Amino acid sequence: MKKIAIIFGGHSSEHEVSINSARNIFKAMDKSKFTPVLLGVSKQGTWYSINEKDFETLESINDNKMAQEQTVTLIRAQSKVYALNLQNQQRQELDCAFAIIHGTNGEDGTMQGHLKILGLPFVGCGVMSSAIAMDKEVMKIVMTAAGIPNSKWAVLKSYETPDFDKISKQLGLPFFIKPANAGSSVGVHKIKSKEDFAVKIKDAFKYDHKVLAEEFIDGREVECSVMGLNQKPEAAMPGELVVKHEFYSYEAKYLDPNGAEIVIPAKITPEQIEQVRSLAVKTYQALYCDGLTRVDFFMKKDGSLMVNEINTLPGFTKISMYPMMWQAKGVQYGDLITKLIQLAFDKNDFDNQLNLDFRS
Template identity: 45%
Template structure:
């Protein structure tokens, strides 16, 4: 009997369009003989829609114009129900039991623990990290603090909030971190709101840009090194893919290069590394995954300096699944096809749910 998989995508996020591309690819790759897929799209206003696979996207082949095809079939969760946890908002029908949810929601409200918390309350198995791993990995400031405690290297940076914005001094930061600098929102992915800065004029504009997307920003030193990425798969015993290298055409690996312009960067898989470097990068990636309490999947991005230092850039708990995304490509080159990867992720979700369900939820004093 086929398992029913709810694929949730879109979302009220600056990475909405990336999510649509990822969902399209996951739907195309999933084994239809093993899984029945229920498509649930979330529009930019936050409304949930039921979709038919034949027309759930508009301009599906154009990353610049891709959009969610809104429907009149709304969807709502009913926490506490044992069977019909998803219902149509017309109140006339339930969607039946789901075996697992595959959230392919990038960025805010999808990758930060929000949807994960709701699914935990609803007691539905879901792919990827749970609440804690998702939340701390999404927040670059908190992630850096935890990685440092774990003995892993990260770029030097300063963190500012709207309340401390008046304390930002270009001169002081330049003296401490040098130029160029990177300024980024603390809670965004896909290089949204990220700027490379080489002057005071660029600095002020970049601070304003970053604060458009979050209430907290990071001002970070530029690391001179190769950009290496490694995919992680697993729960308690994660494994690492072969590393790949991003060779950006422009100054850095921007949103456009990741998801729109197929020629915006070269993806070199496998990266040209010796055995020692491969092993060290894989070990660091797994350590970072575990330090941030990640589960299921993540893509760990690092810099490899000329001195062979491995400096962690960030950890993505819902990495891109588009046709030019590194996460599935690295696993393909490591011997796991796109379809098998989806299958393994679903199995990991179910295994974790069974493990969590075995915990006691009540206490009786003797």
């Protein structure tokens, strides 16, 4: 059976979310086809082998609570990739990685680059598309160049003094601010006044040196899951978030069980469903994605669509919309995990066709 490294944790603000995603992937993985290998990354950046019993109740990974005997690293030797125990030097061969570390050093292209150098097939998008989608400024530049509708925006940098009057004149009030390289609505704030801005911009800059200011779009929040090679992706059934808070904050996502209602399929017309799916695929291809993404939209009152952002490593928690939208399309959770792993091998085979002459 193929040995699949499930890599989770990391030192981003989404550490705990990553562990929850990994736990669901582990449970859904078809054990008759795959052998999961649990590799947890601590908040300090150390890699550990995690046994299944501990994994059931694991809440976070910290160096001061982990045994030195569990430390591992990934190595490549004689065309194979292994998880090497740094204490006893025992190694376990790996066939593929399902890295589900959200945020910094997980979905920003750095983990993908590490796995790419090792030559280990991995689930999800590649280096470039991951990096583009993670940086919301670069994402918007690429989307705009590709003719994909998105909101007006401005970039604020920590080493400059942000000009509230200039921003509010450009974007109107209210507007949103969000760290350019963070997820799960961490550091996101709705700005209604100059006083409000002065306080909340400081919080946003805790998570990144670059903050995006975006115009407020009065519309419904619609999402669509996509997967596949870039040349032939397919879109799932769109879903809708009915947010009970003022906006879809971290609290609404993860802390308040009644913070948002998930409606799948979205209560929109069949024509609008196809428009969402079509624009989701166009966005996926424009950003050179080749694994899995969730594309988030605003649907304005006139029915027009604007892409809010694209997430190349969406959550797989119990309340995550990515797998739920595929279930609405007839793809069950376990089958989805199998498809994504097979896609990792297909993508690796496709990429290797370019390099066959150089490896002999």
